[in-house]
Amino acid sequence: METKTLVINGIPRRLLVNPEDMLADVLRGQLQITSVKVGCGQGQCGACSVILDGRVVRSCIVKMRRVPENAAITTLEGIGTPTCLHPLQKAWIYHGAAQCGFCTPGFIVSAKGLLDVTPNPSREDVRDWFQKHHNICRCTGYQPLVNAVMDAAAVMRGEKKPEEIEFQMPADGHIWGTRLPRPSALAKVTGVAEFGADAAYRLPPETLHLALAQAKVSHALIKGIDTSEAEKMPGVYKVLTHKDVKGKNRITGLITFPANKGDGWDRPILNDEKVFQYGDALAIVCADSECNARAAAEKVRFDLELLPEYMSAPEAMAPDAIEIHPGTPNVYYDQNIEKGQDTRPFFEDPNNVVVEDSFYTQRQPHLPIEPDVGYAYLNEDGKLVIHSKSIGLHLHGLMIAPGLGLDFANDMIMVQNTTGGTFGYKFSPTMEALLGVAVLATGRPCHLRYNYEQQQQYTGKRSPFWTTVRYAADKNGKLLAMETDWSVDHGPYSEFGDLLTLRGAQYIGAGYGIPNIRGKGRTVCTNHCWGAAFRGYGAPESEFPSEVLMDMLAEKLNMDPLELRALNCYRKGDTTPTGQEPEVYSLPEMFELMRPRYKAALEKARASSEGRIKRGVGVSLGVYGAGLDGPDTAEAWAELNEDGGVTIGACWEDHGQGADAGTLGTAHAALRPLGIPAEKIRLVLNDTSKAPNSGPAGGSRSQVVVGNAIRVACETLIEAMRKPAGGFLDYAGMKAEGRDVRQPGKWSAPARDCDANAQGNPFCCYMYGLFLAEVAVDVDTGKTQVEKLTCVADIGAICNRSVTDGQIYGGMAQGVGLALSEDYEDIKKHSTIAGAGIPDIKMIPDEMEIIYVESPRPDGPFGASGVGEMPLSAPHAAIINAIANACGARVRHLPARPEKVLAAMPR
Incomplete structure (x- = not known):
């Protein structure tokens, strides 16, 4: 250890540091400067960018021994504050450049470094700079970021007025269809938005930090798990295995089609009998620090009997392949499609033009900049409260509760943290059940953060498709018929595979408008990474x-x-x-x-x-x-406030897409008869103890299904406020007449599920x-x-x-x-x-x-x-x-x- 003075945002700070620690960890852990984000942890994403003695550096790969005495370090906090925004921050808000917001601090700091040396950059200068400094964004497609830098530079040169990069409310106050900044934008551009890993520094001292002991093979029988050496490691409180799980130790797919040959209970929380994929979790180390937990996890030993690994659908479909889940065939679901007439005559007709070929789409990784992270605890009522990146709070509660031995409605609360992008992988629960196991086994708050290797190896990916398609068309090009065949490599866990x-x-x-279609698809169980929803x-x-x-x-x-x-x-x-x-x-x-x-x-x-x-x-x-198929349903509520504003409650989960903006815009449009300004509409989102079941944020359903539930809630509130002679009661009038100031809204899509031949x-x-x-x-x-x-x-x-x-x-x-x-x-x-x-x-x-x-x-x-x-x-x-x-x-x-x-x- 050594003492070192750092000038942080203009203020000298004397610190005792480990020379081998990374600058990012010192800034975050010792100084609580959590605008500095750690994404990849390997200098590949730029989320941790700071300005060190005038140079933009990636602080996650800068060791403290390389940081000079009296080094000047600028983080986002030194660029602007919520009450005194820098032009870059204003431009970021104006151009919608903060979506999930996790990469935002690193980009703004990096952009500040550019404008310090190049006050009049070209667009290509900006792009070259972000390329050179490894600033990566997964949400925005980069164009809004470049727009923001260009406008901020113009303001700083005096060529634009600051108000030109500020949203101007329309004269009629109607925000539907405008570019009103999302409500979370200010917090994201100033670094005060608290993500899951940031919350770890605010948790109570008795919090346990978790690390997983994971399989390094893709298919094996588990003969034994030895935790004895891990339990002796410094700081370890307890090492948990499947024996410590109080419920069924399974995550259920919840909804399984009738024709599915499996039962949907195939994913263990902690693997007990078999390893099904590389990275499966077999034990959880609970320790006083993440560092100690990770060191101990390396000491857990597994006795495994290796089995054949089927890493693609064709391998798992081979006649000699063993069943990955004994008792369930590797091809566990078949899907037919039949529309119109038999297609064979159209392909046999020599007057028609026929084309056919086979295609493959890969196992695309979601690659959020923020790795998976969460924490959990028992509240004063003894309920298990799980905070995570979940974008399906009620769905996930129902999927994991039986495995934990709990009843979701009475024993659990699910809350979404500010989330650094998911792009769909969090439609499935990942760490939620693991956190639940640890809290229930130890009785203490627990925190779990994946590094990027774990993000890749443990969370689901887009399922590969092996597809063959044939078209028959007449000689003028009009499509007459299509035949299809597709195999879905869904990995070892079946949830939502059908x-x-x-x-x-x-x-x-x-x-x-293809009038005649015949085809067949199938879901295949393999030993590669399990399939999760992806955009x-x-x-x-x-x-x-x-x-x-x-x-x-x-x-x-x-x-x-x-x-x-x-x-x-x-x-x-x-x-x-x-x-x-x-x-x-x-x-x-x-x-x-x-x-x-x-x-x-x-x-x-x-x-x-x-x-x-x-x-x-x-x-x-x-x-x-x-939407989700068929009569997809959501619930919301609208409540009149004492000051004449309205609060909206819904679980419209936000993985960066703008749930807060969608909720606000929809509610404002629905409440127009009351003339309520946008700033008096408050949002209570994504906490199952406070907001109703609006369904998961997937399938682009939220604006339609949740939006309609919000609309109905607002319209119901308006009707409840209406006076017989015209006009509306205020809060006091509602209370005086005994009318409920909170009104529910529920909406179901007028849609019909597909039948066995995919018609509907x-x-x-x-x-x-x-x-x-x-x-x-x-x-x-x-x-x-x-x-x-x-x-x-x-x-x-x-x-x-x-x-x-x-x-x-x-x-x-x-x-x-x-x-x-x-x-x-x-x-x-x-x-x-x-x-x-x-x-x-x-x-x-x-x-x-x-x-x-x-x-x-x-x-x-x-x-x-x-x-x-x-x-x-x-x-x-x-x-x-x-x-x-x-x-x-x-x-x-x-x-x-x-x-x-x-x-x-x-x-």
Whole structure:
């Protein structure tokens, strides 16, 4: 240990430090400066950026022995405060650049470092700077961040007035459809938003810090677990195994389709009989510090009998493969689709044009910058309270309670922390049950934080699809029939696997009026990472093959790919693959808007292809339903406050998408008859002890289903306040007349579940996106650069334009990663944020354009549909089609890394 003086945000601080500790840990742990975030912990994400003696550094990889005496360190707190914002912070709010907000402090600090040395940067200067300093964002698609830096720089140079980067409330006070900043923006840009790992520093002294002892093989029988050496390690309070779990020690999938051959109880909380995947948790070490807990976890020993490892669907489907879950076949669910007539005659007719091919979409990792983290305790009523990144609070409580030996309604409370992105992996419970086991076994508060390797190895990923599709069309290009076959590699745990497989039936060929369809899909149990929801949930896997095959059909017909799609897109009389009539028919208008942009892009690509750089253009059509299948339901409440304001209660979970903005915008629109200003609408969100069951934040359901519940609650409150002679009672008047100032709202989607042949009306609202990708391919190396992305989007009437812009930019950016770089196949190589292929700012085009077509949805609140899933439904297919247009390389197996592009080029 040594003493060292650091000048922190202009104030000298004398510290006793370990020279081997990282600067980030000293700032966070010893000085409680929690605006400094630790994401990857390996200098790959930039969330921990600070300015050290005038240089931007990643503090998670700077050891204290390298920090000079009297070093000047600037963190976000030294740049601006909630009452005195720096122009960068103002611009970040104005441009919606803080979505989940976890990377925001690092970006703003890094941007401050840039403007200190380059006060008049170009957009490319900004992008180069963030690239050089490894600042990574998973939410925004980067464009809003660059916009914010450019505007802040203009204000600092005196070329713009500060009020030009501040939201101006419309004269009528109506916020629906505006760019009103999300309510959480101020906290995020000033670093006071408290994420799960930040809360660890505020927990009581008796808190235990947890570490997992995890399997380093993918399939084995557990013969024994030896915790004796771990229990002797410094600071260890207790080491827990499955013997310490008080309930069934299983997490239930909760909803399992009748045709599922499993029972949904296949995921252990702590593995007891078998290891099913690499990273399975076999023991929990509870200690006085995370460091001591992790050291002790390395001392837990396992006696394992290795079994064959089936790391893909084809391997697990092989005739000689053993059952991974004894008694349940590895292919445990089959999904048929039958629409219209028998398809065979259409494929046998020699007058028709037929195309067929096979495709693979990979095990895409979610790659949030914040790793999974949570804490739990017993409250004064003896209830187990779990705080986590859950985006399905009531759902998760019901999934884990039996395994813990509890009754969710009476024994548990679930609360969502400020969450650094999830993109769907937290639709499944991850650490929640582990925290519950530890608290119930020790009686003490417990905190668990994954490092990035654990984030990759323990949490779920997008399930790979192995898909074959056939089209039959007449010679004019009109689609007549489609045949499909798809296998879903869902890993070892079945939760929601059958639902995901149904998505293949719902979305392969979506967007086109295909009258006759036959196909079959299946869910396959494997030993690779378990499948979790990921933005798009089934659509990117399904629409990639059907959209690439559309280009192949166009080539065979000698027809333009855009015009082939326009010919076949939904029009009156057409139905979806499930036989449902679309709620709006806006696709022809969307094609009209895209057509001139597409033609201009083709001309530009032809004119600028030269030498080894070939440019190309690709299009794709993406469709997604807003909701969970069938009569999806949500609840909310609205309460009149004494000061005339209204409080809204709902569990509209927020994984960065803007739940607070959606709640506020929807409630404000519903409460317009009362004339309540936006600032007097308060939100009580995401605590099951205070807010009702609004359902999980998944499937782009929240704006439609939860939004309608909020609308109903507000309308019910208005009716309760109405005077017989006109006007409304105030709070005192309501109380005097004995009227309830809190009114409930409940809404169910007017939709119908699909039958055994995938026919039905599963969603009342859909989202539609038409994508245009412009790429440059180096034919010598096979490297692809996406130069521009365009999206014509119909998501209904827009609640908050800043939020929806951010969702679409971010979704398209994730589409670049899905198309070109992201994977979790090699368990060790892909266990870092960089190794898994996360796109940096120079991979994502600065040119991203959104054109909205706002077709009001009959069943959406104030005409709105959802947004989150649509932008990742099909942009990757447009990119792959653009590569083929550029150089003739048709990649069918994602991601399209350079070597695959080279191998696919015509010789």
